[in-house]
Amino acid sequence: xxxxxxxxxxxxxxxxxxxxxxxxxxxxxxxxxxxxxxxxxxxxxxxxxxxxxxxxxxxxxxxxxxxxxxxxxxxxxxxxxxxxxxxxxxxxxxxxxxxxxxxxxxxxxxxxxxxxxxxxxxxxxxxxxxxxxxxxxxxxxxxxxxxxxxxxxxxxxxxxxxxxxxxxxxxxxxxxxxxxxxxxxxxxxxxxxxxxxxxxxxxxxxxxxxxxxxxxxxxxxxxxxxxxxxxxxxxxx
Amino acid sequence: xxxxxxxxxxxxxxxxxxxxxxxxxxxxxxxxxxxxxxxxxxxxxxxxxxxxxxxxxxxxxxxxxxxxxxxxxxxxxxxxxxxxxxxxxxxxxxxxxxxxxxxxxxxxxxxxxxxxxxxxxxxxxxxxxxxxxxxxxxxxxxxxxxxxxxxxxxxxxxxxxxxxxxxxxxxxxxxxxxxxxxxxxxxxxxxxxxxxxxxxxxxxxxxxxxxxxxxxxxxxxxxxxxxxxxxxxxxxx
Amino acid sequence: xxxxxxxxxxxxxxxxxxxxxxxxxxxxxxxxxxxxxxxxxxxxxxxxxxxxxxxxxxxxxxxxxxxxxxxxxxxxxxxxxxxxxxxxxxxxxxxxxxxxxxxxxxxxxxxxxxxxxxxxxxxxxxxxxxxxxxxxxxxxxxxxxxxxxxxxxxxxxxxxxxxxxxxxxxxxxxxxxxxxxxxxxxxxxxxxxxxxxxxxxxxxxxxxxxxxxxxxxxxxxxxxxxxxxxxxxxxxx
Amino acid sequence: xxxxxxxxxxxxxxxxxxxxxxxxxxxxxxxxxxxxxxxxxxxxxxxxxxxxxxxxxxxxxxxxxxxxxxxxxxxxxxxxxxxxxxxxxxxxxxxxxxxxxxxxxxxxxxxxxxxxxxxxxxxxxxxxxxxxxxxxxxxxxxxxxxxxxxxxxxxxxxxxxxxxxxxxxxxxxxxxxxxxxxxxxxxxxxxxxxxxxxxxxxxxxxxxxxxxxxxxxxxxxxxxxxxxxxxxxxxxx
DNA sequence: CATGAATGAGTGTTCATTCAT
DNA sequence: TATGAATGAACACTCATTCAT
Numbered sequence: 001x002x003x004x005x006x007x008x009x010x011x012x013x014x015x016x017x018x019x020x021x022x023x024x025x026x027x028x029x030x031x032x033x034x035x036x037x038x039x040x041x042x043x044x045x046x047x048x049x050x051x052x053x054x055x056x057x058x059x060x061x062x063x064x065x066x067x068x069x070x071x072x073x074x075x076x077x078x079x080x081x082x083x084x085x086x087x088x089x090x091x092x093x094x095x096x097x098x099x100x101x102x103x104x105x106x107x108x109x110x111x112x113x114x115x116x117x118x119x120x121x122x123x124x125x126x127x128x129x130x131x132x133x134x135x136x137x138x139x140x141x142x143x144x145x146x147x148x149x150x151x152x153x154x155x156x157x158x159x160x161x162x163x164x165x166x167x168x169x170x171x172x173x174x175x176x177x178x179x180x181x182x183x184x185x186x187x188x189x190x191x192x193x194x195x196x197x198x199x200x201x202x203x204x205x206x207x208x209x210x211x212x213x214x215x216x217x218x219x220x221x222x223x224x225x226x227x228x229x230x231x232x233x234x235x236x237x
Numbered sequence: 238x239x240x241x242x243x244x245x246x247x248x249x250x251x252x253x254x255x256x257x258x259x260x261x262x263x264x265x266x267x268x269x270x271x272x273x274x275x276x277x278x279x280x281x282x283x284x285x286x287x288x289x290x291x292x293x294x295x296x297x298x299x300x301x302x303x304x305x306x307x308x309x310x311x312x313x314x315x316x317x318x319x320x321x322x323x324x325x326x327x328x329x330x331x332x333x334x335x336x337x338x339x340x341x342x343x344x345x346x347x348x349x350x351x352x353x354x355x356x357x358x359x360x361x362x363x364x365x366x367x368x369x370x371x372x373x374x375x376x377x378x379x380x381x382x383x384x385x386x387x388x389x390x391x392x393x394x395x396x397x398x399x400x401x402x403x404x405x406x407x408x409x410x411x412x413x414x415x416x417x418x419x420x421x422x423x424x425x426x427x428x429x430x431x432x433x434x435x436x437x438x439x440x441x442x443x444x445x446x447x448x449x450x451x452x453x454x455x456x457x458x459x460x461x462x463x464x465x466x467x468x469x470x471x472x473x474x
Numbered sequence: 475x476x477x478x479x480x481x482x483x484x485x486x487x488x489x490x491x492x493x494x495x496x497x498x499x500x501x502x503x504x505x506x507x508x509x510x511x512x513x514x515x516x517x518x519x520x521x522x523x524x525x526x527x528x529x530x531x532x533x534x535x536x537x538x539x540x541x542x543x544x545x546x547x548x549x550x551x552x553x554x555x556x557x558x559x560x561x562x563x564x565x566x567x568x569x570x571x572x573x574x575x576x577x578x579x580x581x582x583x584x585x586x587x588x589x590x591x592x593x594x595x596x597x598x599x600x601x602x603x604x605x606x607x608x609x610x611x612x613x614x615x616x617x618x619x620x621x622x623x624x625x626x627x628x629x630x631x632x633x634x635x636x637x638x639x640x641x642x643x644x645x646x647x648x649x650x651x652x653x654x655x656x657x658x659x660x661x662x663x664x665x666x667x668x669x670x671x672x673x674x675x676x677x678x679x680x681x682x683x684x685x686x687x688x689x690x691x692x693x694x695x696x697x698x699x700x701x702x703x704x705x706x707x708x709x710x711x
Numbered sequence: 712x713x714x715x716x717x718x719x720x721x722x723x724x725x726x727x728x729x730x731x732x733x734x735x736x737x738x739x740x741x742x743x744x745x746x747x748x749x750x751x752x753x754x755x756x757x758x759x760x761x762x763x764x765x766x767x768x769x770x771x772x773x774x775x776x777x778x779x780x781x782x783x784x785x786x787x788x789x790x791x792x793x794x795x796x797x798x799x800x801x802x803x804x805x806x807x808x809x810x811x812x813x814x815x816x817x818x819x820x821x822x823x824x825x826x827x828x829x830x831x832x833x834x835x836x837x838x839x840x841x842x843x844x845x846x847x848x849x850x851x852x853x854x855x856x857x858x859x860x861x862x863x864x865x866x867x868x869x870x871x872x873x874x875x876x877x878x879x880x881x882x883x884x885x886x887x888x889x890x891x892x893x894x895x896x897x898x899x900x901x902x903x904x905x906x907x908x909x910x911x912x913x914x915x916x917x918x919x920x921x922x923x924x925x926x927x928x929x930x931x932x933x934x935x936x937x938x939x940x941x942x943x944x945x946x947x948x
Numbered sequence: 949c950a951t952g953a954a955t956g957a958g959t960g961t962t963c964a965t966t967c968a969t
Numbered sequence: 970t971a972t973g974a975a976t977g978a979a980c981a982c983t984c985a986t987t988c989a990t
Contacts, residue, residue: 050377052289056985066951068987077985136373139438140287147443154434155444181446182454189434190427190455197391197426201376206384207392209418217419218427225458271974293960303976305962314960524851526763530964540972542966551964610847613912614761621917628908629918655920656928663908664901664929671865671900675850680858681866683892691893692901699932745953767981777955779983788981 035073038063042084047129051081051137078142085134085145088126093152096121107168108223114160115191115219122192128200131192154192158184165226175228187222194218272310274300279321284366288318288374315379322371322382325363330389333358344405345460351397352428352456359429365437368429391429395421402463412465424459431455509547512537516558521603525555525611552616559608559619562600567626570595581642582697588634589665589693596666602674605666628666632658639700649702661696668692746784748774753795758840762792762848789853796845796856799837804863807832818879819934825871826902826930833903839911842903865903869895876937886939898933905929 041063045054056077060067074080105113121127134149161184168174194214197203278300282291293314297304311317336354358364371386398421405411431451434440515537519528530551534541548554579587595601608623635658642648668688671677752774756765767788771778785791810828832838845860872895879885905925908914 050289050374052287053377055983067985068952069950071986072949132373132376135438136369137287139369140285140290143439147439150434150438150440151443154440158444178458179450179454182451183458185431185434185446185451186427186455186458189430190423193426193430194423197387197422201372201387202380202384203387203391206388207395209422213416213419214422217416218423221415221420221423221459221462223462224464225460225462227461292958294958304960305977306975308961309974524763524848526761527851529962541964542973543971545965546970606847606850609912610843611761613843614759614764617913621913624908624912624914625917628914632918652932653924653928656925657932659905659908659920659925660901660929660932663904664897667900667904668896671861671896675846675861676854676858677861677865680862681869683896687890687893688896691890692897695889695894695897695936696932697936698938699934699936701935766979768979778981779956780954782982783953 034065036087038065038070038073038080039084039087042080043088043126043129046081046084046133047125051133051141054081056080082142082145085130085138086148088130089145089149089152092126092130096152096156107164107171107173110164111161111187111223112219114164115187116215118157118188118191119195119215122195123199125200128196131196132200154188157188160184161187168226172228174226178226183222183226191215191218271300271302271306273324275302275307275310275317276321276324279317280325280363280366283318283321283370284362288370288378291318293317319379319382322367322375323385325367326386326389329358329363329367333389333393344401344408344410347401348398348424348460349456351401352424352459353452355394355425355428356432356452359432360436362437365433368433369437391425394425397421398424405463409465411463415463420459420463424455428452428455508539510561512539512544512547512554513558513561516554517562517600517603520555520558520607521599525607525615528555530554556616556619559604559612560622562604563619563623563626566600566604570626570630581638581645581647584638585635585661585697586693588638589661589696590689592631592662592665593669593689596669597673599674602670605670606674628662631662634658635661642700646702648700652700657696657700665689665692745774745776745780747798749776749781749784749791750795750798753791754799754837754840757792757795757844758836762844762852765792793853793856796841796849797859799841800856800860800863803837803841807863818875818882818884821875822872822898822934823930825875826898827926829868829899829902830906830926833906834910836911839907842907843911865899868899871895872898879937883939885937889937894933894937898929902926902929 038059042054042059045058045062049058056067056070059080060070070077070080074083122131130149130153134146138146138149158181162180165174165178165180165183169176169178169180174180198209198211198214275296279291279296282295282299286295293304293307296317297307307314307317311320342350359368367386367390371383375383375386395418399417402411402415402417402420406413406415406417411417435446435448435451512533516528516533519532519536523532530541530544533554534544544551544554548557596605604623604627608620612620612623632655636654639648639652639654639657643650643652643654648654672683672685672688749770753765753770756769756773760769767778767781770791771781781788781791785794816824833842841860841864845857849857849860869892873891876885876889876891876894880887880889880891885891909920909922909925
């Protein structure tokens, strides 16, 4: 759970002492990108313990620095944590942008592809963390951040699906009486919840289920559920 | 959010009995059932702030008593909070038991009824609170409680839906290639997430949507998605 | 360690309900000698834990009553504890008075008898307790009590020995250049310390020694140490 | 009683450097060796009040620092107090090691010298404190420490005396029927008790006695008490 | 830049004591 | 007489934050 956040707690080789004898100075290593290291440490700890349960000490320790140093880079604890979260949101967003090539395939194919991409994202530890911490804790602690995150992780996804569905309706792939926006929310929110419960909680331990079945069943029901009626195949005036 | 939990922090009737003498006696309120009052106070505060951010002082104040009194009834803070949550889980469970008469209606009707009942439950403040606090915070702080709650709120519901689906498969109302367990999870988890996001977060403020549409679209897609294939149109007597 | 202090926590047979139906009153059993029961409970607990570590709750529990009841009989905690100690001191003193018949035996015999009586007393749990609690804790907490106790347990004993020694000096059993008062202190204080270390601490577990040897060696050395010089038997002008 | 432990609660030199500017900076005193200062403060307070009655606040105040600082150096209160006691035990032990040169004098001389050295130690405030606090309170609170201390202060001394006595027996200075181990205990335990009662309690106030007489009488009785029988007067060359 | 030392403002918990019945 | 309920005053311990170097 901490692999991608761990910071190098001391990396003596990168230092540029040469010629001069090591001058016994107390602080070696001016990290080029301290802030980012601190971001990662903060995220790792908050991921593991939750925001409220996270102590500044833990973050510092995780980053291999001392507490006061954090105040050189950030105003206070909240500043660090919230900026860390925003930084991660930005990263995830970048990652998402580079993701879905605008395909010309059929509606079902586009939805399937999107859903599977999304599921793969939801699998990731980081995502599980965000879904938990931000959706719950930040909703109370920092509504602004809550909003930013849901905008990125939910609302935009909803929109993408909504657009696909509308296009499908024009083509006749999707029944016209469907509320595309609501349907989109169902697919994405339902999928996220399914994935999160299955992949980031202990539920499978006492209520086991195969991940693939879960994913495909959900998608399948959805795709069938939005099909136009087939009994009157040309009944679309 | 605090309607059902608020306790009168001072009992006005006993205060000014007579304009004159009442010697400001230090404490009133012979508690009939303090423990339950404390449960409610604890729930109210934890609901509002989350478990980690809850201070004993707040609970005591909310219940109109002083901190040390809590130790008269409970071993420590966790004892109070966790027992409060369990108490509420029990209540909700009782409530759920008295709910769904075993109907002889068709599969669709039974699912619709169940979903609508459930949605009504998900609307309630208390439920939103549990979904947040327990699913997220208790997952980390008290896995046992997390398990108890998910067992009640999710796993059992899944089973009910699963049974209905299997019965439907026998009747021919539901297609046979459907994995009933996975489908049940999709309906319930998706519904909860939809309801929670819509009813217990600020999302509708910046991404509005009609609740009814949301609910009915989800149900509708699901019901259509589980129908047997109609390509063999005469197979339906 | 608690045998002699345990209070009957409920003794229904002694109640005088007759004729009338048991009136469901909350408080049965007016103990005839509550104070003494409380003394014993207090002593038992203080013995086990020391004065500072003793909580009123413990005493009440030990006596089979509730905390507030103690305030019916005693002003506060200290009042109870100190009176308990005084009560016990009185008891021990009574016991001591009834002890040593004024014997007409020789000096050595009298000393031997006294020392062995005393040693038997020092063996007792209660004594070990007093020696520890009073000598150390009460010296700081209640000097008055410290004084009362040492007067009884030490000073008076010293005097008895001193008198025996002086009598012995007159008879010629004890050398005349001996300071009887100092010698008496050495015998008694040394004996107490020896007995206490051996009988009321864990020392024998890692530094074993036979009790009898200890006792007799000490007495023996003392008796020989106070003998008149035998080399010049009539050298006493 | 506090002479060697008192800490300056404010460092006057840094206070009024210049009459004017000094902006009342919140804290001074870059501690050279805080841990030891805290040891001393802890010992001073525990000495005065006993372990159970000692509040962290007092120790901090005594050391001229604030409570939380203690947690910078020690895990908790017990960690500080117990380590302080161990530190002192170590010091006393060191001190003892550098004490008695192995003399070639006669048995009596060796015992006299040892006893007088010991008495001088028992006089010291610190020793009286240890004898009280450790022998009584630590016996209940921290048996391990009790053992460490008695090992150092009693058992080892006993052994030294025992060895001298055995050597004396070989030489013929000490009678052979004497149990050297028991005799050693009598001398040391009796001496400690005598010294402690006389020097560290209020007893002399109401039962006066000259210290020198006490010390010499005890030693004298002991030395005479271990002599070989003189009934065979010519056996002494 | 970097940190060890220091602190103020909490926060949970204990306990002798008192109120109301 | 007897007690369950209640509290004030303390106390151990935590933690974000700042000082001095």
